Amino acid sequence: DKVNNRALPKALKELKSQLKGCTYSIFDASTVGTAIFNNPSKYGFEEVKMACCGSGPLRASITCSQKVYQLRDNVSEYFFFDRIHPTEKANYQFAKLMWDGSCHG
Template sequence: MACCGSGPLRGSLLACGLKVYQLCDNVSQYFFFDELHPTEKANYQFAKLMWDGSPKIVKPYNLKTLFKK
């Protein structure tokens, strides 16, 4: 479910510019702000995976390993 939008999952495209949208009370509890934009929490998770994710996720090296070399 998105934080901002309309429809059953509040993710309808461009709904946040209309008066029919709903906005969540706590953005940090959501992965997506709207249909296209991840929240700060989601971006943090992406950055953490890029920094020290396993080789199954980040190939051939994560950033932490790359900066050590």
């Protein structure tokens, strides 16, 4: 939540002053996710709302471990693999943005 998000940098600075050699970085996954959802093609996605695998509306009713589900062939075009898990490509995009140190949404 926003209170924790504001408190974290201060707590980390205090911890760094107490622990010699401590380094840290903060990654705002919410901001990055919003940037990807607002401009999916910039990050190489065709679909950011519907899951690649599942059933029901948005293929989000059940996971792919159930007996009845739909699985798309073009997994790399989707942000979500199932109703909970990002695709490999989505995880790669998060890692890339995390290591690059910026998100230009």
